Amino acid sequence: MSNLFKAALLLGGLLWQSMGLASDTGWLTSPQNDHARVRLQADRSTADQTRILLDIELESGWKTYWHSPGEGGIAPQILWDESVGDFQWRWPVPRHFEVAGLSTQGYQGDVTFPLSLNYPTGQPLKGTLRLSTCSNVCILTDFPFTLAVDGQAPADFDFAWAKAMSTLPQQLPAETRVELGYQHNQLQLRAERAEGWQSPALFIDALEGAEFGKPALEVEGNTLIARVPVSDGWQGDAPDLSGQSVGLLLTSGEQAWQGKGTIGAPLALPNQSHSLFWLLGAALLGGLILNLMPCVLPVLALKLGTVLQHQEREQGAVRKQFLAASAGIIASFWVLAAMSSLLRATQGAVGWGIQFQSAGFIGLMVLVTLLFCANLLGLFEIRLPSALSTRLATSGGNGLGGHFLQGSFATLLATPCSAPFLGTAVAFALAAPLDQLWLIFTALGIGMSLPWLLVAALPRLALWLPKPGRWMNHLRILLGLMMLGSSLWLTSLLDNHLGSYATGWLMVAMLLALLISIIWRYGMRGFTLAIALAALIGSPLLLSGAFSAQGSASVDKVVWQPLSERAITDALAQNKRVFIDVTADWCVTCKANKYNVLLRDEVQQALSAPDVVALRGDWSKPNDTIAAFLRKRGAAAVPFNQIYGPELPQGVTLSPLLDKDDLLTTLHKAGLLQAGTTRF
16 A cells, blocks of 8 residues: 555656646757757646747847848747637847848847737647748748646746846837828838937838838937838839828837837928938048048059159050059949948948958958068069060050059058048948949949049149159159058058067068068168168157157047947946947058047046046957947948937937047037936
């Protein structure tokens, strides 16, 4: 009898344990999809309601979709074997994705969906989760499951449920005024909120016969303005949506609200801040300004040297040379446009100057500029076979291929510079439809080649240069030293990849090799050039050391903190001002901002104030967090500077080329509320 009783107890314990385990499916996988796994956990909270947590884990680079996927994708769904009652699928706040020009809405990484339903007691719950996951390809996977809803729930189920519920949007408050309007192929929204909008986002529920693209958002004071392109799903005209009710989800910072609105007549919205014509003008001007940046000056000087080498400079030959250089510039911008299009199609990081994050690319540019320097200093000559030289001279118009390559080389060196007007045009281009992206990159190329096109149109401008003579040898040395400066600057960018010690020895090795080659090539005459070269390089180093030893303003005394969205939110919650600096070692404009503005005593003092939080992001090397931060704000280049505060909760973006007075004024305005009033 005792053994029978013990066996009954053991059997009861095993049954109880199996029932507890049956309330958790464990992680389910599929041989057809090794990029995702799912898990379901259940708890019968009341006699007529069962709560279920659906966990989905995705590998990096993979995503699934919101209940309204956007212009592509399929939302996850459960196909029940038996009918269930009052089934509710609750959706956390999604994010926007863009793939091959299509705008989608969904989730990346890990996501948990809180579900609830009515189901009879004593019966297992069976069904199939149908999950669509996408990266460069899309996979539709079925995960069959069986779940006992009467078993013991996992010990931490209540905590996990509360955490999942906290990711859901709240109901749109009555004091937030939202208006919807519709005009031809465009949904319009205007939302007013007393607290303003910080990094807002908008998600639209699907409507029958209509497909919504990525919203274009603007913030003016406390008002959010959105323009959403609409089509019929086949790039045709959308139906008239006036009078229809549509669901929407709005976010501001970490807050999110959902609600519904009725679409009315077209809204009287202000003109868009940047029309396509305005952006094309900005692209032309930004490309033109690139010629003045120190990244490009050595190549322009090299181009000048090639013109001076000809004894007889006929107008036709000069015109062909400058047209070839212009063609090289424009063709290089087309290559950049093609690379950007390819990266967008493969969901890669897209930004202006990101190739300078690659150690291999920097090393190649160091080698090329050093060879140009040695050639200009007369250490070697590049001699092609006579037959090839004759062919290039006769068929290419006096070796036009070389002039084409000079234009291409200038474009490569120009990409780390984010000149005024350039950042706005590039940011719009990288987020715009592909036809507009190519149009803006073409305008950038034309803008940068305008000086060359001007000389091609008026060759006499080049003919006004002085006649060739012995002075050209001195000019070649000057151009060689300028090119050496570019090579050393490029070498310094390897510091993030090789370390300061290795980079320093690499510079020393380059200089020693150059000095030895000069002495070997010119004998005793080379000592003069070597001494001049050493003095030219050593003087700036000695001066910088003297300034540092004196404790000048070249020392940054601001306590910079790592850049993150959470840091901005926390600072604003404490009524503090925020100054953001996204920079990179390869960005020449960033260096100019640093030494001309950020290290000034007044700016250092302002950024060190107790109510100012200084955040810095370093984009010298690839960083997905910083890339996402810039994309969220419509930026694609550095430098990027932004100021937040109690009076500027939505943030104000400063000009790429910083102005000290503008920075201090904006920073002061951001804290006016904190200084004069109390925030409730």
